[in-house]
Amino acid sequence: MITRLFLQTHRKPILSDEDAAALEAACARTQEFAAKRIIVREQMPLTQCTLLLNGFIERFKDTAEGRRQILAIHVPGDFVDLHSYPLKRLEHSVAALTPVTIATFPHPEIRALTERSAALTELLWRSTLVDAAINREWIVSVGARSAAARLAHLFCEMFMRLERIGMTRELEFDFPVTQIDLADATGLTAVHANRMLRQLREQGLVEFRQGLVKILNWDALRDFAGFDPGYLFSIDRSVLAVRLPVTVQGRTQTGAGAGPCGTIGSFTATSRACAIGALRQVRAEHGRD
């Protein structure tokens, strides 16, 4: 079943059996690519979407200065370029990080799906938005986290996403990328990424060696990275909350209650100092830092 992992990752909204079957049937064919092969080149007109079945895929842009910025790393079950359906072209390239197997869904087939079922459309739409939420978390990573925390955060994210599809073993998982890839994803140089990986290892947080990630201390790693899985929009946030007590939640307590639906806020976004103070307090209460 081609769409199994996709549906396992994105469970809402719940599809009828017919819709699920229609989605499955929309696949035109499967295909394999060697590692490092470019699958989609930026700005080319596209007529199909790519569902990743096996292996790892990167989306990236190269800058004029010769730096590569990886924008996303995809795992099996991810609809790598579903956004090409409404957009018709991509503003970035897509390449295989490892040997991969993909399934392709022609745009006309997807159009037929959207005309057939609003629920199915919403599921597809939603999956592209979870992707976007991950994009935004990466903005936070490169914009506001230290080098070591960026790497730690990436490991946390990959762990949760791979666990969702059964690709972890206890606290370790295969992550067959190079240190150069890690550097390109986190906005660092390979040299510095290497040093930070050593630091993470020596701090007893996480170990990365030849494509294998071993999480040595999940709680410490999560705190160090400032990782809050909320942005992954996984199925059951309450379960995650138990397993991963959310540090940063305290933020929303800065000030009294908001309107009933949360859209009518009643507080300003100012007073950084105040918010920071509150945060430090929350962190202190949890005995961290």
Added chain:
Amino acid sequence: MITRLFLQTHRKPILSDEDAAALEAACARTQEFAAKRIIVREQMPLTQCTLLLNGFIERFKDTAEGRRQILAIHVPGDFVDLHSYPLKRLEHSVAALTPVTIATFPHPEIRALTERSAALTELLWRSTLVDAAINREWIVSVGARSAAARLAHLFCEMFMRLERIGMTRELEFDFPVTQIDLADATGLTAVHANRMLRQLREQGLVEFRQGLVKILNWDALRDFAGFDPGYLFSIDRSVLAVRLPVTVQGRTQTGAGAGPCGTIGSFTATSRACAIGALRQVRAEHGRD
């Protein structure tokens, strides 16, 4: 007409008059907020979406260390949190940068729209994906551009987005944000942002003074920022190409042609050196750098 600027920004797919009217009618009410007011707080369950009619809005996250990362800046005509419809909650907060007027669209109304028209759904979907493309360009900014180039790039982006909705005058436009906001958007400190703004001014590229941006030399600014408007998915790329000759286009020429539909690439993503060399060459041909 509430949706005028939105439809002006997002012209594809083209809507029927009925669909456009239905969209217009889905608005429940308009509302005003003072500057710095939080409009949507992260993680709160949402039941409506926000269309910005007037003013500027930011989407942001605060980190545990007290840093604020701005994830997006919205201009009139932007559906600020349309992604809350499929996602039901947001992983970030939304606040007014200036006094704003917004229109709210209840989720049930949007659901009705999606059940009514696949074309309308695609337009809405597409607009959330253009947003995501901007998110990704911001990853490139904070991850791979120098401090000054990040600011320059932001000014280029805002200029193009504001021009689309008629909010520029020749080469200047109102951008009523503080230097702190600019710093939070670009992953810099306010102090350093200030210095870089001075540098950009002294280099004769762009001037930012009390909420007014004056572009002193568009070509030089665009080149300095490495700005390629393709990621904005504006209406007519060819027009933009004439007006703003696309430097970075040359990249896709690195290697011979790809498959007919662009999905079957035939080159590897390796050999950075080669690609960089080719880029330098392209840039040299254009007499830059």
Added chain:
DNA sequence: CGTTTCATTGATCAGCGTCAATCGCTGTGG
């Protein structure tokens, strides 16, 4: 087996953050 890629480490240095002080503007209350 040569060639290339990746990992690793050292030395050096620059870009950007941090700390601190000043100045101007605005709003506010006495």
Added chain:
DNA sequence: CCACAGCGATTGACGCTGATCAATGAAACG
């Protein structure tokens, strides 16, 4: 009308994080 507080802009001094340059070894590959 003035004193004062708060915020934003600006500038200087200093230091750290992370980039750059360089070299080596090991492993993968054709």
